[in-house]
Amino acid sequence: MTCTNCNSKMVGKFCHNCGQKQFSESDKDIKSFFSEAFHFVTHFEGTFFTTLKTVLFQPGKLSVDYCNGIRKKYYKPISFFMLLVVLYLLFPFMGGMNMQMKYYKNLTFSGSTITQQIQEKAAVLRVSEEALSEIFHQKSEKVSKVLLFLLLPLTALVIALLPPYKWKNRFYDIFVLSTEINIVVLLQLFFILPLLYFLIVQFGIINDSQDAITPISGIVFAFYLILLFRKFYQIKWLFSGFITLVFLFLYAIITQVVYKFLLFQIVIHLI
Numbered sequence: 579m580t581c582t583n584c585n586s587k588m589v590g591k592f593c594h595n596c597g598q599k600q601f602s603e604s605d606k607d608i609k610s611f612f613s614e615a616f617h618f619v620t621h622f623e624g625t626f627f628t629t630l631k632t633v634l635f636q637p638g639k640l641s642v643d644y645c646n647g648i649r650k651k652y653y654k655p656i657s658f659f660m661l662l663v664v665l666y667l668l669f670p671f672m673g674g675m676n677m678q679m680k681y682y683k684n685l686t687f688s689g690s691t692i693t694q695q696i697q698e699k700a701a702v703l704r705v706s707e708e709a710l711s712e713i714f715h716q717k718s719e720k721v722s723k724v725l726l727f728l729l730l731p732l733t734a735l736v737i738a739l740l741p742p743y744k745w746k747n748r749f750y751d752i753f754v755l756s757t758e759i760n761i762v763v764l765l766q767l768f769f770i771l772p773l774l775y776f777l778i779v780q781f782g783i784i785n786d787s788q789d790a791i792t793p794i795s796g797i798v799f800a801f802y803l804i805l806l807f808r809k810f811y812q813i814k815w816l817f818s819g820f821i822t823l824v825f826l827f828l829y830a831i832i833t834q835v836v837y838k839f840l841l842f843q844i845v846i847h848l849i
Contacts, residue, residue, distance in 0.1 A: 629653040633761055637802050638809030641755040655757040659730070662764045667723050675837060676722035679711040682842045686835055695846055703849070710849070718845040725841055729760050732836065736828040740821050742811040755810055762802060771795055800826060 579600060580586070581593040591600050629652045632640045644655060653661075683693045700710045733756040734749070800822055807825075808818040 625651065625653040626658075629655075629658055633658075633758060634765070636809075637762075637806035638755075638758070641751070641758045641806075641810055644754050645751045655754055655761065656730075659757050659761050659764070660727075662761065662768075663723060663726055666726075666764065666768050667720070675726065675833065675841070676715075676718050677838070679714040679718075680707075682838065685838060685842075688835075688839045688842075692839075692842055695842075699846055699849060713849055714845055717848055718841065721845050721848070722841055725837065725844070726760075726764070728837065728840070729763075729833070730756050732832040733760055733829065736825060736832060739828065740807075740825060741817075742807075742813060742821065755806075759803070759806070762799070766795060766799060 579588040581588050581596060581598055581600075583598040584593065584596045586593055586595040588594075588600055592598070593600075629640065632643075632652070640652060640655065643649070644652060679696065683689050683696070685692060696707060696710065700707050703710065705713075730753065734753045737752040737756055738749070803822040803825060804815070804818045807813065807821045808815060811818070811821075813821075
């Protein structure tokens with residue numbers, strides 16, 4: 579038998595070269611058509627929820643397994659991240675990394691430059707800053723979500739600066755770890771927290787305020803990172819705690835300074 583996809587000689591039901599299943603007349607049956615669809619859904623559901631459960635309850639295990647070649651049972655980390663971004667685009671429960679234009683004036687290091695850019699853009703368009711802010715918000719709402727992909731290489735660079743890291747043959751590993759960390763960030767900030775916030779407000783436990791949730795989520799995320807770095811680097815608790823503090827400081831810089839500065843520059847030039 580010859581593979582109809584790549585013309586390689588086949589041994590068994592699947593091509594050793596491209597992986598395509600041997601084609602036969604029975605594959606044209608409508609039953610076979612729906613059977614393939616059912617297989618895709620069940621396979622997707624199995625790998626998706628296995629990955630989700632592993633990420634949430636076994637910090638670092640996904641990265642360790644994936645880097646060690648244990649991959650069949652997991653949904654690909656980068657694909658998982660992309661799927662969450664798409665879901666976030668379709669169902670924006672929170673503003674996420676986006677914020678109103680006026681707050682960019684207070685950014686560390688770049689606030690004065692941004693203030694000047696806002697004034698110049700308002701003068702060019704002959705509109706007030708309030709009107710410019712509305713235009714800015716409409717454009718930044720989607721750009722901020724697409725730009726989330728930038729967090730992956732930036733986070734990998736931060737991890738590369740941590741003490742346990744060795745450059746040789748490890749950049750792939752830390753990119754996988756970076757993806758797992760940012761999967762958790764997306765899940766926590768854009769899905770889990772909005773859901774908890776909604777339920778808490780609905781049951782009247784707190785007023786319409788996020789002040790009670792934010793500190794708790796920060797503590798949970800820090801503890802998660804301690805477990806993750808301990809698992810990934812096989813280090814002691816104290817050292818893992820130290821790495822977590824360094825990482826959180828650097829991660830805050832790339833998300834609150836670098837990312838938001840780049841986001842502003844892209845959006846303001848699109849107006």
